[in-house]
Amino acid sequence: MKEVISMMRIFYVDYVLVTIGVITSKITFLILILSYIWMGNTTSTEMIFYVLSLFQQLTTALGIMLPISMGKLAMFRAAFIRLNKMLQAEELEKFDDEKCTGNAQIEAKAATVKIEGKEVLKDITFEMNPGLTIISGLVGAGKSSLLKLILRDYPMTNGKLNVIGRMSYASQEPWLFPSSIKQNILFGEEYDKARYKQVLKVSALEYDLSLLDNGDETIVADRGQNLSKGQQSRINLARAVYRKADIYLFDDSLTALDRHVQEYIFNECIQKFLKDKLVVLVSQNSKQIDRSDYVIMMDQGTILSSGKPDEIDKRKLNGIKSIIKENVIDDVLEEEVLQTEQQFTKKKVYQEKKKEGKVDLVVYKKYIQYGGGFIVFSLVILLYILAQSFESVSDKLLSKWIDLQQKVLDMQANSTINATVYEDTVTLKDNTFGMYTILTILKSAMGLVKYYAFLRFCRNASIRIHNAMSSCVVNAEMKFFDNHFIGNILNRFSYDLNNIDESLPFIFPMVMGVMIACMGGIILIATVNWLLLLPCSVFLAILVLMRTAYIPTSRSLKRLEAANTSYFSKKSTGWAYQLLHGRHNNSKGFQGSTDPKKRIRQASRFVYFSIIHA
Ligand SMILES: Nc1ncnc2c1ncn2[C@@H]1O[C@H](COP(=O)(O)OP(=O)(O)OP(=O)(O)O)[C@@H](O)[C@H]1O
Structure with missing residues (x-):
């Protein structure tokens, strides 16, 4: 008001x-x-x-x-x-991660992160090389914070951090924006058909997409409402995997998946598809920990123990293992996922339509x-x-x-x-x-x-x-x-x-x-002089004729623009999320020129202004 x-x-x-x-x-x-x-x-x-x-x-x-x-x-x-x-606002520290370097390494020495006066990470020292590193620990131990430190999302108050290589990241909460599933996976990266197909396969998405009428062109509703939690997680994961990088950071990306899918993705994606890369996975799954190359165990913002799985302090590992989700919970999850997946093709979401007449x-x-x-x-x-x-x-x-x-x-x-x-x-x-x-x-x-x-x-x-x-x-x-x-x-x-x-x-x-x-x-x-009304009526008739051609066109163009603007409004909520969680991907994100809605909106706007001036 x-x-x-x-x-x-x-x-x-x-x-x-x-x-x-x-x-x-x-x-x-x-x-x-x-x-x-x-x-x-x-x-x-x-x-x-x-x-x-x-x-x-x-x-x-x-x-x-x-x-x-x-x-x-x-x-x-x-x-x-x-x-x-x-x-003029202060910028975050920039680092060049435009191209893959071919080699990857992450090294931290006595790194400390303080947020709002609280020490979230204390005296963190590690060296990660190509292969699978698993970060494990109790809830609130600082696992996500450690990934954010690597991403330079959290500022260091003390210590040193050196990251070599281009990074790709999948957040703990699956983040999807309202566009097609394909756009969600590509996220502004160049379309490489072979890689894209391969990514769908290793992310266990092929079967899900085959159930959909529009396949990967299906539009994802707000907050991914028309997808199950498992599907959201896998699309979120596929986006990170599709991006060509040297370092892959997955924050608890597999936990929302049922046991078999977890195992499949762990084998096919992490152990095979990304085998030459530096992969950091936050996980509390003991089987995955055993099959990793390097383990970092965290507690209360510090590293409790680190090394090869058979080198680390078993006592501490046992402590962690006790809080690992048991198979019983996995089975319950599996059932829930199946239920939601069955519903997923039935959900109807309102679509903006251009009005006629x-x-x-x-x-x-x-x-x-x-x-x-x-x-x-x-x-x-x-x-x-x-x-x-x-x-x-x-x-x-x-x-x-x-x-x-x-x-x-x-x-x-x-x-x-x-x-x-x-x-x-x-x-x-x-x-x-x-x-x-x-x-x-x-x-x-x-x-x-x-x-x-x-x-x-x-x-x-x-x-x-x-x-x-x-x-x-x-x-x-x-x-x-x-x-x-x-x-x-x-x-x-x-x-x-x-x-x-x-x-x-x-x-x-x-x-x-x-x-x-x-x-x-x-x-x-x-x-x-009433006779002057004769030429007047001719001009009036011409005006009315022009109006009948102009009004429906301009009305239609305005509606077209409006119908396609909603799409941008909803993307703007995604933008805010991207700023918070996807900045590190340095992705072109929504800028993709292949977006048809964007082209329609711009074209209708341009034609509308042209006819106004005509
Ligand atoms: N931006 C922040 N502001 C304030 N406190 C934070 C922030 N980020 C993390 N923390 C605090 O740091 C601690 C570690 O959080 P973090 O999310 O890293 O834990 P986690 O090990 O990833 O937990 P989970 O297993 O639940 O994901 C928590 O106590 C959290 O409250």
């Missing part, structure tokens, strides 16, 4: 500037003509209206565009300052109701009609006054003219001018009043729509959030509300102004 009020203030300032510009230009025109006549020049109605039409063009540039540009300049300044502040009348009706109702809306329209009547009558009076002025000048030149007739003409001329001046002031005041009334109407509508939407979303059943992408919901609050809050108050008065001005113009023309 505060935002809407602030935005409306900007509009008020914009419109006051524009109205002042328009009023000033009208008064300037009046002074210009007066000065011209008072200097003894003769005029005619044709000439005055010709000058008026030229003056109106000047008014557009100086009275409308200039004040608006000044307002936009202020907005540009504010945006520029904010952007600059963001660009005209906007329903009920939409306009609702908007008017939110703005204050039909009576308020009629009053606003009445103000517009009143302002236009003043405008038309003042134009008429102007032409009458010019004719009378000319008549008076002619009478002054002709000495035989009757004095009473002369005086009557002068009085009529002065009265006409008086009326014209009053109407010019009135129409200027009416211009301000009508804009203010309209903006208040729009502001009320915006606030009420916003409140109604918020209350609907807040009170919605959980099912609503399960079936709708968060991006769709966000899109309603950002893109769509933005159109209502910002575009409508600007465009609607313009449309009404032009419509009523056209009607006023036609009436004025009819009062001068």
Whole structure:
């Protein structure tokens, strides 16, 4: 609500500037003509209206565009300052990991990490070389923190860390973004068909994808709701494996999988596919520990013991083993995974669709109701009609006054003219001018009043729509959030509300102004010479024809853009996650130019602007 009020203030300032510009230009025109006549020049109605039409063009540039540009300049300044502040923000330490080096090593010496005053890692010393290193330990021992230290996500307070080689990381919580499964795996990396197929195989995804109608083109819903936990984990893992790297860091990536799948991935992926790489796996599985090359056991942020599996302190290993999930738990998990996997093809998720045809009348009706109702809306329209009547009558009076002025000048030149007739003409001329001046002031005041009334109407509508939407979303059943992408919901609050809050108050008065001005113009023309209505109706017919071609096209393009914008809104939530957890992958992530939704959105936007200017 505060935002809407602030935005409306900007509009008020914009419109006051524009109205002042328009009023000033009208008064300037009046002074210009007066000065011209008072200097003894003769005029005619044709000439005055010709000058008026030229003056109106000047008014557009100086009275409308200039004040608006000044307002936009202020907005540009504010945006520029904010952007600059963001660009000047402190950066994380950079390290070049663009290319694989072919050799890999991680070495830490007395590394300590302190977060918010707490020592998360203490005096960590190790050396990891190609082969499988398993980090094990109790819950909260510091395993994930150690991976984050290697990724340089956690800053070191003491000690040294040296990482050689390109890294790839799979987080403990599977992270998926709303796009196809394929895009989730590629994550901006080049598509290599052979490697991709191989990765699907070693990540045990081939069978799952064969169950889906669209295979790997199936869209992943928000938080991967249409996938089982196991499938999410495997896609998360496949993404890390697909990336060509020297070092692979897997944070508890296999735990959510059933026993057989765990074993399959451990054998096929970790032990075979990545056999020459430096692989770090967080695991508490004793079988995996036994088959690793190097083990680091952690407790309370320190390394309890490290070395080859048969070298490490068995007593400590036994302590760890006791908390390892037993097969009984694995079996329960397996059953759960199977159940969810059976459901997975049945789940229906709402898909954004482009609407067709005209906007329903009920939409306009609702908007008017939110703005204050039909009576308020009629009053606003009445103000517009009143302002236009003043405008038309003042134009008429102007032409009458010019004719009378000319008549008076002619009478002054002709000495035989009757004095009473002369005086009557002068009085009529002065009265006409008086009326014209009053109407010019009135129409200027009416211009301000009508804009203010309209903006208040729009502001009320915006606030009420916003409140109604918020209350609907807040009170919605959980099912609503399960079936709708968060991006769709966000899109309603950002893109769509933005159109209502910002575009409508600007465009609607313009449309009404032009419509009523056209009607006023036609009436004025009819009062001068009704025969002029004939060419007028030809132009009107051409305009209506152009409108019938333009409106459906622009409406359709706007809908296309909106339908594809939701996709970006939902990705933006992924972006935040990527910033937190995927930064180290240095991935191009969502920038992939192959994204069809992105292309459709950009193309529809471009065509829309092109047809507006055409
Ligand atoms: N960003 C952080 N801010 C504050 N404390 C943190 C942060 N990261 C980790 N810690 C703390 O450090 C300790 C180790 O956490 P970490 O997640 O590394 O443990 P873990 O061994 O991976 O646990 P789990 O097996 O449950 O994943 C915990 O006590 C945790 O609260």
